[in-house]
Amino acid sequence: xxxxxxxxxxxxxxxxxSFLDQTSDYAPQSGQIVGIMKQMKDEMDADLKQATTEEEQxxxxxxxxxxxxxxxxxxxxxxxxxKTARSGELAVSVVQTQDSLEDEKDELADAAKFLGNLxxxxxxxxxxxxxxxxxxxxxxxxxxxAIKILNDDDALDVFKKTLPSSALQTGLGFLQRRxxxxxxxxxxxxxxxxxxxxxxxxxxxxxxxxxxxxxxLQQRAHTENxxxxxxxxxNMVVLLGKEQVEDDTxxxxxxxxxxxxxxxxxATKAKIADLDxxxxxxxxxxxxxxxxxxxxxxxxxxxxxxxxxxTEQRKLEHSDYVGNKQMTGVAKQLVGKARNRMQKFYNPTxxxxxxxxxxxxxxxxxxxxxxxAPAGPGPFKKNESSAGVINMMDQIIKDLEMGIQEAEHxxxxxxxxYNQLMSDSKENRAENSKSITNKEAAKAQLETKLQQTRQxxxxxxxxxxxxxxxxxxxxxxxxxxxxxxxVRKEARATERDSLNDAKAVLSGANLGL
Numbered sequence: 423x424x425x426x427x428x429x430x431x432x433x434x435x436x437x438x439x440s441f442l443d444q445t446s447d448y449a450p451q452s453g454q455i456v457g458i459m460k461q462m463k464d465e466m467d468a469d470l471k472q473a474t475t476e477e478e479q480x481x482x483x484x485x486x487x488x489x490x491x492x493x494x495x496x497x498x499x500x501x502x503x504x505k506t507a508r509s510g511e512l513a514v515s516v517v518q519t520q521d522s523l524e525d526e527k528d529e530l531a532d533a534a535k536f537l538g539n540l541x542x543x544x545x546x547x548x549x550x551x552x553x554x555x556x557x558x559x560x561x562x563x564x565x566x567x568a569i570k571i572l573n574d575d576d577a578l579d580v581f582k583k584t585l586p587s588s589a590l591q592t593g594l595g596f597l598q599r600r601x602x603x604x605x606x607x608x609x610x611x612x613x614x615x616x617x618x619x620x621x622x623x624x625x626x627x628x629x630x631x632x633x634x635x636x637x638x639l640q641q642r643a644h645t646e647n648x649x650x651x652x653x654x655x656x657n658m659v660v661l662l663g664k665e666q667v668e669d670d671t672x673x674x675x676x677x678x679x680x681x682x683x684x685x686x687x688x689a690t691k692a693k694i695a696d697l698d699x700x701x702x703x704x705x706x707x708x709x710x711x712x713x714x715x716x717x718x719x720x721x722x723x724x725x726x727x728x729x730x731x732x733t734e735q736r737k738l739e740h741s742d743y744v745g746n747k748q749m750t751g752v753a754k755q756l757v758g759k760a761r762n763r764m765q766k767f768y769n770p771t772x773x774x775x776x777x778x779x780x781x782x783x784x785x786x787x788x789x790x791x792x793x794x795a796p797a798g799p800g801p802f803k804k805n806e807s808s809a810g811v812i813n814m815m816d817q818i819i820k821d822l823e824m825g826i827q828e829a830e831h832x833x834x835x836x837x838x839x840y841n842q843l844m845s846d847s848k849e850n851r852a853e854n855s856k857s858i859t860n861k862e863a864a865k866a867q868l869e870t871k872l873q874q875t876r877q878x879x880x881x882x883x884x885x886x887x888x889x890x891x892x893x894x895x896x897x898x899x900x901x902x903x904x905x906x907x908x909v910r911k912e913a914r915a916t917e918r919d920s921l922n923d924a925k926a927v928l929s930g931a932n933l934g935l
Contacts, residue, residue, distance in 0.1 A: 424439055517699065
């Protein structure tokens with residue numbers, strides 16, 4: 423130890439070695455040597471303490487590092503599980519989005535086709551409507567021009583000269599029967615008559631009847647009060663305003679309800695598409711689970727069959743082994759007995775006395791009368807080839823023993839393989855049975871969820887039918903208004919203008935004569 427210790431100078435090392443190697447007649451300076459050894463001990467204790475401290479610090483650092491790495495492994499495992507679940511959810515979302523995209527493409531194609539048909543129909547209807555409006559405007563223009571011609575004051579003389587006086591007195595024929603003070607009343611009646619011909623309104627007909635009565639009464643009186651007629655005109659104007667307000671309100675209501683119904687229809691169709699995709703996916707999952715369960719069941723049946731066959735084969739092999747072992751043992755005994763018998767004759771020193779009743783005579787020959795012995799051949803000489811026969815018997819016995827060992831080895835190997843097969847089959851069967859149980863439970867849950875989804879799909883279709891019913895009701899109540907809103911508004915404005923013109927004519931009429 424002194425020779426290999428590093429923290430000591432050569433002089434001290436030499437003194438210590440001399441002290442340790444001293445003889446009986448050597449008187450060393452033991453104090454110095456003890457001091458050196460004490461110093462060495464202190465240094466060794468300090469080194470040991472430092473090494474112990476460093477080891478504890480290293481152990482603490484390793485423990486902390488291990489805890490940190492275990493936490494990192496835990497977080498990484500959680501991240502892997504989260505990302506795996508997210509990956510599955512994204513895969514399902516991709517399939518659902520693809521199905522929704524296909525449905526939207528089909529719906530877009532149908533909408534484009536409907537839009538094309540609608541444009542063609544609208545173009546045709548627009549042409550028809552333009553023709554109707556043109557014809558109506560031409561008719562109104564013709565009637566207005568005709569009324570203007572007939573109401574012209576210059577035509578009075580012509581009518582007086584050409585029409586009989588009785589026609590003028592009875593009020594038949596043209597509106598213009600006389601000039602002067604009656605021209606304003608005739609113009610008012612003509613305006614109201616023009617409006618009444620276009621708008622089949624009872625109030626207008628009543629006003630026209632009132633003006634006609636006024637014209638008849640004018641024949642008997644030169645002055646007349648038109649306040650009632652003017653009031654009727656005012657009421658008609660107010661009524662037209664109310665009707666227009668009602669149309670505006672109804673139009674806004676129809677547009678709002680149509681927008682709501684269309685939004686609800688789109689949302690319901692999107693929900694139905696999502697449910698269709700979910701139902702399809704769950705049907706595929708149920709089919710896959712059913713196939714897996716059938717496959718596992720078939721594997722268990724095949725495994726049970728293989729185990730039964732292997733067990734039967736093992737029984738047969740063991741039975742053959744036992745029989746062959748017994749027969750080989752008997753053969754070995756027979757050959758050994760024959761060898762021993764030959765040894766008795768050829769090598770008496772190697773002969774071994776067999777135990778009593780060791781071999782059972784299975785058969786006996788029947789006794790016969792012995793003939794007289796023939797003359798002997800002379801002195802017997804032992805066969806010199808007997809050693810080869812004995813050696814051959816030894817080889818046979820050795821071969822039989824080797825056969826028994828090989829059979830035992832094969833029996834142990836077969837039994838070990840059979841035990842391993844039974845163990846593996848048991849584990850596989852338990853795993854397959856557990857997997858079948860789990861898959862059947864998952865299938866039951868999935869079928870329950872599928873039934874709920876189908877019910878939701880049925881409810882969504884019912885909601886869609888209700889939305890279609892609401893839309894159809896809106897079409898029945900709103901289509902006429904929305905299609906003819908501008909026409910009705912323009913017609914009311916024309917009617918209101920005509921009524922105001924008639925009111926102005928009546929208000930400015932000069933009936934004094």
